[in-house]
Amino acid sequence: MQNGFIKAAAYTPEIKTADCRYNAGQILSLMEKAASDGVHVLVFPELCLTGYTCGDLFLQNVLLDSAKKMLVELSRQSKKFSMITIIGLPLIYESKLFNCAAVLYQGKILGIIPKTEIPNYSEFYELRHFSPAPVKNGILFIDNEEVPFGNQLIFRCLEMPEFVLGVEICEDLWVNQPPSNRHAQAGATLIANLSASDEVIGKAEFRRQLVKGQSAKLISGYIYADAGMGESSTDLVFSGHNLIAGNGVILAEAKPFEGAQAVSEIDLQEIIFERRKINTVHPLSTENYAVIPFSMPLRQTPLTKKIRMNPFVPEDTAHLRERCELIFSIQSAGLKQRLTHVQAKSAVVGVSGGLDSTLALLVSVRVMKELGRPMTDVVAVTMPSFGTTGRTKTNAMKLCETLGVTLRIVDITDSVRSHFRDLDHDESDHSILFENAQARERTQVLMDICHQCGGIVIGTGDLSELALGWATYNGDHMSMYGVNSSIPKTLVRFLVHYCMEITENEPLRDVLKDILDTPVSPELLPPKNGEMIQYTEDLIGPYELHDFFLYYTIRRGFTPAKIRYLAEYAFKNVYDAFIIEKWMQVFYKRFFAQQFKRSCLPDGPKVGTVTLSPRGDWRMPSDASSVAWLESIGKE
Structure with a gap:
């Protein structure tokens, strides 16, 4: 984190549909690997604790209770790591079911972000099970602890003010007014997206351009984690197309069906400089946002991405x-x-x-x-x-x-x-x-x-x-x-x-x-x-x-x-x-x-x-x- 670099990772675990205990074990194993590699922010796919393709099983308490139990366990395990981990799961809030991202850090659930845009077209039938994010933030009780709940949460590092995290989920990126627009205006410099985007011809390039373009438009870092192996192939196939972008540049990519792990360093100081320089970047009032602080001691981030000797000259x-x-x-x-x-x-x-x-x-x-x-x-x-x-x-x-x-x-x-x-x-x-x-x-x-x-x-x-x-x-x-x-x-x-x-x-x-x-x-x-x-x-x-x-x-x-x-x-x-x-x-x-x-x-x-x-x-x-x-x- 010194010199403004955040090491980000998007991992796709090999899961078993509807087997939350197994999936939590896979996630924990990858958390341990990421932590040993010096990752600061680790993002997993949408609904990865249960699997995205559970269908009407999402309405079953057995699945929901198991997912919540494994969330608590992973939260406890996160105490071992100085690393933010974001996982996807279904959660009930005020009697409605939501497709959520849980932000874990140092043994705590810092916040729960529900999906805002719920697709219900073509191969997607999410409205059958999930409700859109409520207009206002609220509180969700998990394991007798109050956890902030809502799509207007951002997470700020005390030691490194440039490090401000916002979260959105899959379809949120594909609409004309993504929640990440508001997150960035509220101060987020890094956006995590938990996704389950099935693979069809031509979609990978479109997805890549979306991630690249959103990071450019927001002047932000963007971590995109996609579902992959283990999802039911009844009608859809998922490829684990993971992407990391920074200010309009793809920094790392796990190409469809290849590896399912993307890791790179995002320079948040560069992002802050660009925002400060461009006077048409307008901040948004954070009145409706909950800014959740966390403490992550600064440490040097060993670089793995290529720094070109001739930055004025394209390599290709x-x-x-x-x-x-x-x-x-x-x-x-x-x-x-x-x-x-x-x-x-x-x-x-x-x-x-x-x-x-x-x-x-x-x-x-x-x-x-x-x-x-x-x-x-x-x-x-x-x-x-x-x-x-x-x-x-x-x-x-x-x-x-x-x-x-x-x-x-x-x-x-x-x-x-x-x-x-x-x-x-x-x-x-x-x-x-x-x-x-x-x-x-x-x-x-x-x-x-x-x-x-x-x-x-x-x-x-x-x-x-x-x-x-x-x-x-x-x-x-x-x-x-x-x-x-x-x-x-x-x-x-x-x-x-x-x-x-x-x-x-x-x-x-x-x-x-x-x-x-x-x-x-x-x-x-x-x-x-x-x-x-x-x-x-x-x-x-x-x-x-x-x-x-x-x-x-x-x-x-x-x-x-x-x-x-x-x-x-x-x-x-x-x-x-x-x-x-x-x-x-x-x-x-x-x-x-x-x-x-x-x-x-x-x-x-x-x-x-x-x-x-x-x-x-x-x-x-x-x-x-x-x-x-x-x-x-x-x-x-």
């Missing part, structure tokens, strides 16, 4: 290709609108032979094709200087040649030397002035060429560089439109790789491959024996780490301590804890110190959920202190 190949195409479409649409609006005669791009400028050039070429204009309206400018290597210069020229754009070569070495003389600067002094003078001269050249040819300068800097401030102020920091401004470096690489894969132009494919193989470098220091000596990631750290830090800082709002914990887990086979902490220090120091550069960024299209535009998703004072964030890195 087909999804990645689809994402790349969409990103190109967004970039192209934004640039096309800007070129059309200002009636630009050309798009001027500084081309270095690196990844960022390659991507900007590819986008510019695509826009000209869409506008039906000649490729020569893209003016690519390569500006060699002290640090330029033969490899990058050659690649830049080959790239322009294969794309058919206008290429201009402007060697800025003499201009920069003249500037050094004006400042009485020794050329052998390779200080920050030596580097930034080149970057600013290149920008001046680009700006003047764009006036010369009636165009606009297309910015090449990416999101990762903006986060770190890895740009020369009023140098490569500036342009008329930054097409890469919300694309992180790790994704830039995949976009260029995508272009390499889909092109039928073999020379273009070859040059893109070599650009992808070239180390990232600003090439501002003189090479040694023709080879570059300046590698960006040696200076500021691996971009895959910085993009990881950036994603979880901005998109998820996590503390540095939590991000460090996730990074150590995700990169455990790549970087040790010392290296991760070292580059985290660099990330936060630079992120805070370099905000002034982001406060005056040129326009650029928002592509993903993380952007640092001062006019869009990120507004931050340039003089904010990083002290609290740096101190948080070392906290547990």
